[in-house]
Amino acid sequence: MNKLDKILARVQKPSRYAGGEWNAVKKDWDQVDVKMAFAFPDVYEVGMSHLGLQILYHVVNKRKDALMERVFAPWTDMEEQIRKEKVLLFSLESQRPLVDFDILGFTLQYEMSFSNILNMMDLAGLPIRSKHRDANMPLVIAGGPCAFNPEPIADFIDLFVIGEGEEVIHELIDVYKELKEKGTNRQDMLLYFAKHIPGVYVPSLYDVKYNDDQTVKAIVPTKDGVPEKIGKRIIKDFDNVDFPTNPIVPTMGVVHDRVMVEVLRGCTRGCRFCQAGVLYRPVREKKPETLVRQVEEMIANTGHDEISLTSLSTADYTGVAPLVKNLLDIYGERGVNVSLPSLRLDAFSIDLAKEVQKVRKSGLTFAPEAGTQRLRDVINKNVTEQNLVDAVTSAFQNGWSSVKLYFMIGLPTETYEDIDGIAEMAKKVVKIGQECGVPRGRLKVTVSTSSFVPKSHTSFQWEPQNTLQELRDKQKYLKERLRDKRISYNWHDPETSFLEAVFAKGDRRLGNVLETAWSKGARFDGWSEHFNYTLWMEAFTGEKLDPKWYAYREISYEEVLPWDHIEAGVSKRFLMREHKKAMGSEPTMDCRNGKCTGCGLCPTLEIRPMILGGVDIAPIQGEV
Incomplete structure (x- = not known):
C-alpha cells in the first residue's frame, strides 16, 4: 500500500x-x-x-x-x-x-x-x-x-x-x-x-x-x-459556444447530482442588490433545438435521472413551457425529471409547475425578497403581493402542501414595517393554504432570510450594511412574529454576512488580514461549524484595520472605489441613477419589453441581447 x-x-x-x-x-x-x-x-x-x-x-x-x-x-x-x-x-x-x-x-x-x-x-x-x-x-x-x-x-x-x-x-x-x-x-x-x-x-x-x-x-x-x-470578456455567440455534453459523473452524492443545461445567460430584471444580474449581462438565450440536442447527449452520456434547466431566471426563457413539455414527452416515461431551479412569482405558471412535477413532486420556492411593495420597489423586484397570492393559491389548489419563501433583511431603507410585512405575508400564505383545503398536518410554510450584503458593480455598492446588532434584532423580531407551528423560520448567521461584506467591498490592504487569519487557522469560513468570528476579529486588530469601516460606511459617489479599474460593462453613471431611483422607491422596467434602460453595456461591449422570438432592444448609444 x-x-x-x-x-x-x-x-x-x-x-x-x-x-x-x-x-x-x-x-x-x-x-x-x-x-x-x-x-x-x-x-x-x-x-x-x-x-x-x-x-x-x-x-x-x-x-x-x-x-x-x-x-x-x-x-x-x-x-x-x-x-x-x-x-x-x-x-x-x-x-x-x-x-x-x-x-x-x-x-x-x-x-x-x-x-x-x-x-x-x-x-x-x-x-x-x-x-x-x-x-x-x-x-x-x-x-x-x-x-x-x-x-x-x-x-x-x-x-x-x-x-x-x-x-x-x-x-x-x-x-x-x-x-x-x-x-x-x-x-x-x-x-x-x-x-x-x-x-x-x-x-x-x-x-x-x-x-x-x-x-x-x-x-x-x-x-x-x-x-x-x-x-470583462463576454461570449457573443452563446448558442454555439462549447458546452460539455459528457460531464463528469461523481462517484459520491453531491449538492446537485443531475444533468445541468444552461438555457440562457444573463438577466434583464435589474434587481438592484443582484451582482450576477450585472456581471452576466446581456441576456443570451439558446435555441430550443440546441438544448434538446444537448440534453439528449447528456442523458446518454451520464445516466442521470434529472434535468436541471439552469440560469439566473429560467422562467424568463422565451420558450420555457414548450421546452419543458417537449423534454417530459421524451424522458418522462423513463423516470427522468425536469427541474427549474429558479421560479419568479410574476413568471409563475401553475401549468408549468405541474409539468415539471409530473415525475417527482417537491415543494415550491418563491423569492419575494421584501415584505412590502415599497421596499420591493426600492430593490426593483418587480413583483407584487397579488403575484404571490395568485401563485400560492394555484399551488395549493393543485395539490401542493408546502411552500418556501425567501427574503432579505437589512436592505437599504428597510424599516420594521417591512419586517412586519414578511410575517404578514407568511401568515397570509398559511391562510390561503387552509382555505384551499390543505390538511392542517401537511400545510407548511418555510420562511428563510439572508442578510443583505452590498456588492461591487451594483446600484447598492455605495450602501452600508446593517450592523450586527441591527441584523440580530431584526431576526429576533421576525422570529417572534412567526410563532406558528405551520411556519418555520431559517436565518443566516449575521457574522458571516458581515465578513462577506468586508471582503466584497474591500481593498488590497485586506490581504494582510486574510493571511493572518489563515495562519491562525481560518478554513472553510462558509461552513458554520468552521467559521471562527473571534479569530477573524483578532486578525483585523493585529493588522490595525477596522472591518466596520469597510462594511458600515456609506460611500459617496465621488469616492474612488477599490474595483473602479474593473469594468463590468454597465456604466457607473447608470448605477448612480439607479441608486437615486431606489432611494425614491422608483422602479425601472425590464429591458426585455423592448425599451432600453440605458445601462451602457450593449454599446460598450458591442453586443445585443439574444432573445428568441425577436424582442428588439434598441440600445441607447453611449452612457446614460
Missing part, C-alpha cells in the same frame, strides 16, 4: 480525492504542452455541482496540446493527513502534485472561500504570495464573480480573468505555450498577458494609492501599455 492509499484509508470520504469517475479525462502528460489544474476552493460535493468547472474542463481537454485536471479543498481530516505525511496537494486525475502543473486556476464564487485558496496553495508547497513564487512554479490565475473586486486577494494571485472564460482560456493557453517555448521569464510573461489579452488583470502591475482618510486615491498601471481599465 503506497502513502496515498494509506492516507485515503484514514479519511472520512476518500472518494473526494480518488478521481476515476465516469467521463473524467486522464491524458498522457508527455503528449501535451500545457498542463492546467482547476482548483475549486471548497469540498468535492460543492465543486462538482458547479457548472463552470464542467464547462472549462471540457473546453481545455478538447485540445490536443493541453490538459485540465481537478483539485478541491481537502476537508480538515484530509488536511491533517497531508500535513502529517508530508504529501503535497495533488490532482484527482493523475494524483500529481500541483507544483508539477503549468497553470493553477482558482474559481472565485464566494468571498468566504478566500482562506481556502491560501490553504490549498500552502498544501501544494507554493508560497502564498505571488511575489515569492519563482519561474519553476505554476502561474496562479483566478476568475469568477469575486474577480470583479479582486483587490482583497490581489497579492496572492498572478493574474485574474475578468468575465466569461470559454474563449479567453484558449488565448491564455496559446500565449502561455508560445512564451514558454521562447523561455520567457515569469514577469515578462505576465506583462505580455496584461498588454495583449483583453480581460486579463495582473495586480502586480498596478499601484494603489490611498488618501489620508484611508480611501483609495487611485489605481494606476506601473508599466507602459498596461490598460488603465480592464473590461
Whole structure:
C-alpha cells in the first residue's frame, strides 16, 4: 500500500480525492504542452455541482496540446493527513502534485472561500504570495464573480480573468505555450498577458494609492501599455459556444447530482442588490433545438435521472413551457425529471409547475425578497403581493402542501414595517393554504432570510450594511412574529454576512488580514461549524484595520472605489441613477419589453441581447 492509499484509508470520504469517475479525462502528460489544474476552493460535493468547472474542463481537454485536471479543498481530516505525511496537494486525475502543473486556476464564487485558496496553495508547497513564487512554479490565475473586486486577494494571485472564460482560456493557453517555448521569464510573461489579452488583470502591475482618510486615491498601471481599465470578456455567440455534453459523473452524492443545461445567460430584471444580474449581462438565450440536442447527449452520456434547466431566471426563457413539455414527452416515461431551479412569482405558471412535477413532486420556492411593495420597489423586484397570492393559491389548489419563501433583511431603507410585512405575508400564505383545503398536518410554510450584503458593480455598492446588532434584532423580531407551528423560520448567521461584506467591498490592504487569519487557522469560513468570528476579529486588530469601516460606511459617489479599474460593462453613471431611483422607491422596467434602460453595456461591449422570438432592444448609444 503506497502513502496515498494509506492516507485515503484514514479519511472520512476518500472518494473526494480518488478521481476515476465516469467521463473524467486522464491524458498522457508527455503528449501535451500545457498542463492546467482547476482548483475549486471548497469540498468535492460543492465543486462538482458547479457548472463552470464542467464547462472549462471540457473546453481545455478538447485540445490536443493541453490538459485540465481537478483539485478541491481537502476537508480538515484530509488536511491533517497531508500535513502529517508530508504529501503535497495533488490532482484527482493523475494524483500529481500541483507544483508539477503549468497553470493553477482558482474559481472565485464566494468571498468566504478566500482562506481556502491560501490553504490549498500552502498544501501544494507554493508560497502564498505571488511575489515569492519563482519561474519553476505554476502561474496562479483566478476568475469568477469575486474577480470583479479582486483587490482583497490581489497579492496572492498572478493574474485574474475578468468575465466569461470559454474563449479567453484558449488565448491564455496559446500565449502561455508560445512564451514558454521562447523561455520567457515569469514577469515578462505576465506583462505580455496584461498588454495583449483583453480581460486579463495582473495586480502586480498596478499601484494603489490611498488618501489620508484611508480611501483609495487611485489605481494606476506601473508599466507602459498596461490598460488603465480592464473590461470583462463576454461570449457573443452563446448558442454555439462549447458546452460539455459528457460531464463528469461523481462517484459520491453531491449538492446537485443531475444533468445541468444552461438555457440562457444573463438577466434583464435589474434587481438592484443582484451582482450576477450585472456581471452576466446581456441576456443570451439558446435555441430550443440546441438544448434538446444537448440534453439528449447528456442523458446518454451520464445516466442521470434529472434535468436541471439552469440560469439566473429560467422562467424568463422565451420558450420555457414548450421546452419543458417537449423534454417530459421524451424522458418522462423513463423516470427522468425536469427541474427549474429558479421560479419568479410574476413568471409563475401553475401549468408549468405541474409539468415539471409530473415525475417527482417537491415543494415550491418563491423569492419575494421584501415584505412590502415599497421596499420591493426600492430593490426593483418587480413583483407584487397579488403575484404571490395568485401563485400560492394555484399551488395549493393543485395539490401542493408546502411552500418556501425567501427574503432579505437589512436592505437599504428597510424599516420594521417591512419586517412586519414578511410575517404578514407568511401568515397570509398559511391562510390561503387552509382555505384551499390543505390538511392542517401537511400545510407548511418555510420562511428563510439572508442578510443583505452590498456588492461591487451594483446600484447598492455605495450602501452600508446593517450592523450586527441591527441584523440580530431584526431576526429576533421576525422570529417572534412567526410563532406558528405551520411556519418555520431559517436565518443566516449575521457574522458571516458581515465578513462577506468586508471582503466584497474591500481593498488590497485586506490581504494582510486574510493571511493572518489563515495562519491562525481560518478554513472553510462558509461552513458554520468552521467559521471562527473571534479569530477573524483578532486578525483585523493585529493588522490595525477596522472591518466596520469597510462594511458600515456609506460611500459617496465621488469616492474612488477599490474595483473602479474593473469594468463590468454597465456604466457607473447608470448605477448612480439607479441608486437615486431606489432611494425614491422608483422602479425601472425590464429591458426585455423592448425599451432600453440605458445601462451602457450593449454599446460598450458591442453586443445585443439574444432573445428568441425577436424582442428588439434598441440600445441607447453611449452612457446614460
